Amino acid sequence: MKYTWIDSFEGLSRLPADIRAELESGGQIISVPAGTQIFAPGQSSDNLLLLLEGTVRVQQKSETGREVFLYRVHAGESCVLTTACMLAHEDYSADGIAETDVSAVAIPRATFDELVAKSKTFREFVFAAYSRRITDLFTLIDDIVFQRVDVRLASRLLELANPDDVVNATHAVLATELGTAREVVSRTLSEFQRRGWIEQSRGEVRLTGRSGLARLVKSSGAHS
Amino acid sequence: MKYTWIDSFEGLSRLPADIRAELESGGQIISVPAGTQIFAPGQSSDNLLLLLEGTVRVQQKSETGREVFLYRVHAGESCVLTTACMLAHEDYSADGIAETDVSAVAIPRATFDELVAKSKTFREFVFAAYSRRITDLFTLIDDIVFQRVDVRLASRLLELANPDDVVNATHAVLATELGTAREVVSRTLSEFQRRGWIEQSRGEVRLTGRSGLARLVKSSGAHS
DNA sequence: ATCCGTTTTGTGACTATGTCACCGACACGG
């Protein structure tokens, strides 16, 4: 059995040969540049996306124009929540934006439906993906309601930092990631800087004291 | 075809006869008294529940012991989110509590899986239920982040009021419904009372000025 | 009825977060 994109997905690699074949012939590999709007509210998607490379940020716009970050889809994961809406013929209320250049496999609705019917393994893959997303959303809600902003910011910085301990993001971006206001991020970052945990320059944050940030996060019974 | 509980569910009534039969024989009708813990974190449920009567409140406990209300399952709906975790063999992180006496149909994991495989209509039912829950969660997050507490409280009171314009709930309960603190609810209710929109007594709120509450809700581009 | 323990509600002081209205610093393309 030859190696294909299917093997990039944990739950799919054990699919029987006939199903693999169907997936491969039904799915189409697409790539889009960073910044592309992959799906948008009111525009019902007709494909299930399986991410091969890059990340997609899913967020929701409120009536007032502000935005909340919901979750991020990484390579090897699927935009599975869209599929519920896809199969239910409902519009999706969030929008998805490619944060980096992205390549993905698009599985058309009909193929998806057929595979769900035919293969127990595929079903398990789909439901596991759901499970993951849903618990993510639960933790998000929990965080928003109960965690202090400084803790959440520290935790997010640790997550977003690249191997050189640098986070490339404006205060405004960080603010929507946390569902808070830019000013709050600015003030909190100043405080972190005062404590010697970070250094700032336009559009980037350099972590100079991971341990301090980590301690702050740990100090409040954090999960992630 | 005889009338069964299946006909209480919009999306299921059009199932072909053989599938109906399988559902009926596989599902077991259960009833539990108000206050029962129907599922709990760390205890993976082995059944899909379809609610026939009553309501179930789904909430999440944080590490700190406080609780957030996530959503409410009404008669004619299903606890579908548990199923993802059920099929993914993962533990559910939220708990479900019967708010009233509840009767429901429990579909065992195996039956559920088989029906999903066999019937397109059943699949559509399941995914539509997902879709509903997920968009509910999105709206919840949106609300928590962007809506003022007074607006959310007013809106919730209107929702929870029985036909006599009475809401039976302590301030503490209302607080967890909104993911806020009891004191905030107390103060906001006092303000509503001062404006003549409600009257209070221990454990209940009487709406005497729905219009005022409604105006408050409408005044901030509300959705629900 | 009266007393007692529990639950519910009220309140003030204080902290944290969000909002508004700015301003200045910086980057980039003419």
Next chain:
DNA sequence: CCGTGTCGGTGACATAGTCACAAAACGGAT
């Protein structure tokens, strides 16, 4: 070198959450 737009900083104020209590309301039990 000069606009123009983005980014970050700041003070004043509004809203929301926390903490520490106290007062009231209720439900038995005597």
